[in-house]
Amino acid sequence: MNTELIKISKKVYYKEITDSTNTDAMNSKNAPEGSVFLAEKQNAGKGSRGRSWLSEYGGGIWMSILLYPDIPMRDIPKITLAAGLAVCRVIKDIGFDAGIKWPNDVVIGGKKVCGILAEKKQNRVAVGIGVNVNIKSFGSELENKATSLYIEGKKEFCREKIIELIAENFEDTYQKLKENGFAPLREEYKSNCITIGKKIKVIQPKEEYEAFAKDITSEGELLIIHGEEEEKLCSGEVSVRGVYGYA
Ligand code: BTN
Numbered sequence: 445m446n447t448e449l450i451k452i453s454k455k456v457y458y459k460e461i462t463d464s465t466n467t468d469a470m471n472s473k474n475a476p477e478g479s480v481f482l483a484e485k486q487n488a489g490k491g492s493r494g495r496s497w498l499s500e501y502g503g504g505i506w507m508s509i510l511l512y513p514d515i516p517m518r519d520i521p522k523i524t525l526a527a528g529l530a531v532c533r534v535i536k537d538i539g540f541d542a543g544i545k546w547p548n549d550v551v552i553g554g555k556k557v558c559g560i561l562a563e564k565k566q567n568r569v570a571v572g573i574g575v576n577v578n579i580k581s582f583g584s585e586l587e588n589k590a591t592s593l594y595i596e597g598k599k600e601f602c603r604e605k606i607i608e609l610i611a612e613n614f615e616d617t618y619q620k621l622k623e624n625g626f627a628p629l630r631e632e633y634k635s636n637c638i639t640i641g642k643k644i645k646v647i648q649p650k651e652e653y654e655a656f657a658k659d660i661t662s663e664g665e666l667l668i669i670h671g672e673e674e675e676k677l678c679s680g681e682v683s684v685r686g687v688y689g690y691a
Contacts, residue, residue, distance in 0.1 A: 445484060445502075446604055455479040461501075463488040466563050469508040469570035480611060481508040481570075489574065492561050493683065498586070503579040505603050508570040509614060513622070520569060521679040524548040524562045525664045526621045527571050529629055530613035531558050532636050534606060535575075540596060543638035545691045546657070546666050547679030550575075551638060554691040555591035573610060577601050589690035626664040634660050638691060639684060644668070647683045654687060 447456045454476045462468055465481040467490075472479070483506050489497035499506045513523065528548030535542035535550055535557065545551050550558035561572040576592035578600045593601045620628045634640060639657045646655050646668065658674070659667040665676040666684065677684070685691075 445482065447482065457481045459483045461485045461487065464490050464572075465506050465508040466490055466561065466570040466572040469510040469572075470563060470565040470568055472510060475510050477510065477512050478611075478615070479510045480607065481510065482506065482607070490561055490563075490572065491559060491574075497559065497561075497574050498582075499574065500579060504577045504592070505573065505575040505607055505610070507574075507607060507610070508572045509611065511569045511571060511618070512567050513569055514567075517564060518678075520562050520564055521547060522621055522626050522664050523569060523571060523618065524560045524679065525626060525633060526617035526629060527560050527562070527573060527614055528558075529633050529636065530617045531560070531573060531575065531610055533613050534609040535593070536636075537609065538593070538597075538601065538606070540593070542636075544633065544636050546637055546639040546660070546684060547664070549691075551691050552591055552596050554638075554686070554689060555589055556690065557591050557593065557596070571614070575606065575610075577603050577606065625662070627662045630660060630662055630664075633664075639666065643687045645685045645687055646670070646677065647685065657684070 447458045462483040469481045485501040486499035486506050489499035491497035528544050531550045532542050532544050540552050542552050548560040549556045558575045563570050578594045579592040582590045642657050644657050655668040655670040668675050
C-alpha cells in the first residue's frame with residue numbers, strides 16, 4: 445500500500461502486519477486525533493461480540509481512526525453509526541447499491557462488505573473499520589453472508605483512494621455528531637438502512653425473538669414492534685438478523 449496517497453488524515457501509521465489496528469490505535473503514544481492506523485494483514489483482527497475478523501494480506505482495508513472524544517461510554521455506539529454512514533456513502537459513490545444493516549454493517553445485496561468495531565481505552569476511542577475490498581472469495585462458512593467489492597464489481601479497487609474517502613466522510617459525519625448528536629444524521633441514516641420495514645430476529649445473550657423493525661430514533665436506537673409492544677434497541681447490546689438470512 446502506498447500511504448503517500450492518503451493525504452486527508454493528520455497522520456498515518458502503517459504496519460505491514462499487526463495483531464489489530466484497533467489495539468495499535470489504543471496503545472499509541474501522542475498520536476493526534478484523526479490519526480489513521482493501517483495494516484496489510486491483522487493476525488488477531490477483532491470483530492464484534494468477541495469474534496475474530498478475517499483480515500487477509502492486502503485483501504481489504506483494515507483501519508482504525510483514533511479519537512479523543514469526551515463522551516460517556518453509552519454514546520460510543522453513535523460513533524459507530526456515524527462511521528457506518530460514512531462508509532456507506534463511499535461505497536455508494538463508487539457505484540454500488542450499498543446499505544446499512546443496523547447498527548453499522550455495510551452490506552451489498554444482503555451480504556456484509558464492511559464491519560465496524562469501536563473500542564474505548566482511557567480517553568481514547570479506536571474506530572475500527574474493516575472493508576473487504578479485493579478479497580477474491582470467502583470460505584464456505586462466510587460465503588453466504590460476506591462479500592467484497594471485487595466479488596461484486598469483478599475488478600480490483602484502489603484501497604488508498606477508498607481510505608481517503610472514508611476518512612473524509614467520517615470527518616463530516618463525526619463533526620455533525622459532536623455538534624448536535626445523532627439527530628442531524630438520522631434521515632440520511634434511515635434512508636440507507638436496509639433493516640427498517642423488515643421482520644428481524646433479535647439476538648440477545650439470553651434470548652432470541654422475532655420482531656418488526658419500525659424506525660431509527662434520534663438517539664440511533666432501533667425501534668421495534670415485539671408482540672404488541674414497541675421497544676428501543678441500543679446498538680452494542682443486541683444483534684439483529686433478517687428472518688430469512690443474514691441481512
Ligand atoms: C464486525 O464484526 O462487524 C466488526 C469488524 C471490525 C474489523 C476492523 S478491521 C480494523 C479494526 N481492527 C480490528 O481488529 N478490528 C477492526
